[in-house]
Amino acid sequence: MKLITYLYKNEKKFGLVSENGVVDLTAKIPAKDLKNLIELNLLDRVKQFKNDQPDYKIEEIKLLPVIENPDKIFCAGVNYDDHRLETNRDVTANPTIFFRVAQSQIAHNDPMLIPIESDRLDFEGEIAIVISKEGRRIPEEDAYDYIAGYSIYNDGSVRDYQLHTSQWGPGKNFEATGAFGPWLVTKDEIADGEVLTLETRLNGQVMQKADTNLLLFSIPELIAYCSTFTTLKAGDVIVTGTPGGVGAKRKPPVFMKDGDKIEVEVSKIGILTNPVKQEI
Template sequence: MKLVTFEVNNEQKFGIYTEEGIVDLSAKTGLKDIKSALEENKFESLSTYANDAVDYKMDEVKLLPVVTNPSKIFCAGVNYDEHRLETKRDHTQHPTIFFRVPRSQVAHNAPMIIPHESERFDFEGEIAIVINKEGRRISQEDAYDYIAGYSCYNDGSVRDYQLHTSQWGPGKNFEHTGAFGPWLVTADEFEPGEVLTLETRLNGEVMQKADTSLLLFSIPELIEYVSSFITLEPGDVIVTGTPGGVGAKRQPPVFMKDGDIVEVEVSKIGILTNPIKSEKLMQSEQVTDGAVEVTNS
């Protein structure tokens, strides 16, 4: 089952994605989003509506990030060996974890924005998981019981700011720089430990390719580690790391520019697609438009 969060008539809803369109779960359950369904223990019952007639065609809605309001977004850094080697980092005994804020995220097909302050906006294709229930000090053996589903993620990185200091937070949290979507594929569609392939493409050219067998810290290890220091809650997101091939480490470097199209494809999930827009050019266009309006008034 594929679950989407969307907006229609300025109202946030969520539903089941099908090839014909979207089944409106908000209308059927009175819930507004995936997180609410998890918190109220109604998530598993959503499948009963899977064969209902669709309420909206895809071109009638605006997609939103899969979980719009997670209380926590954890990201694993340098979690593929090829990426560790290209960044010249030592293999650590524990995962490298940093945080994102919800406001930094955009949805499938929404533009990822190159900030005014940046000339080095980079792609990072990843796989994200969403937590289904509260848990603390979760063992690796029990970890898969805490996964609601899987999605694609682009941990867009403002390298200029990321490298200001040893702390990555600023470079990972500019508004509209990370993408999350297009939908959540529920965990019952996967076998525990099933190997998933990940590919990132920039303007159709493959830039990153790997699979989850190459993770330095597996998904159960990440869940165990993160839950050792904080309680995981329904709707929390764990982004599992990017493979080698990031733009900053290419020779010459390849950074995203206005007009580019970036895609993150994960097997059994789908393709997350985002155009790239420059905040500088957007501001310039607004000024130009304003000048035209003044001239013609």
């Protein structure tokens, strides 16, 4: 199933994407939003509406970030070896984890903004997972039981701000730089451990391409590690890392410009597309 958070005539809703449109779940399931639906363990109830007639065409609604209000957004840094090599970093015994704030998120088709403070906005195509239930110190062998589904993330990075110090937070949290969408593909659609292919395209040119079997730290390892130091909650997001090919490490560097189009495609999930605009 493909689940979305969206606006229809300025009313915030959540729904199910079918081949013909969007089934509005807001009045059919007793939940405040998509995050709350996951918290209440109501994903299985959505299945009964899969064959309903759609309430809206996809063109009639405006998508919002898949989970607008996650309690936590964890991001795994340098988690593909080709990206580790291009950034000249050592192999580490544990994942590199940093945080993104929800306020920095945008949706599919929303513009990624080049901030007025910098001209070094870079792309980072990634696969995101959404946590299904609360857990602490989760064993790796149980990790897939804690996944509600999968989505796509573009961890837009303002590189000069990222490198001001050893802490990456500022460069990873400019407003309107974290694209999240277009939807959540529920866990039943993707087998545990299934290899997914990720491709990032800038104006149609392939910039990044990799399979998840090349992750340095697997999805179960990331879940286990993050749940060691904090309790994971339903709706939390783990962004699993970006492959090599980022703009900052190209020769010459390639940063996104006003008028560009950036796409991240992941097999079995879809395509996350965003125009790029200069902040005014």
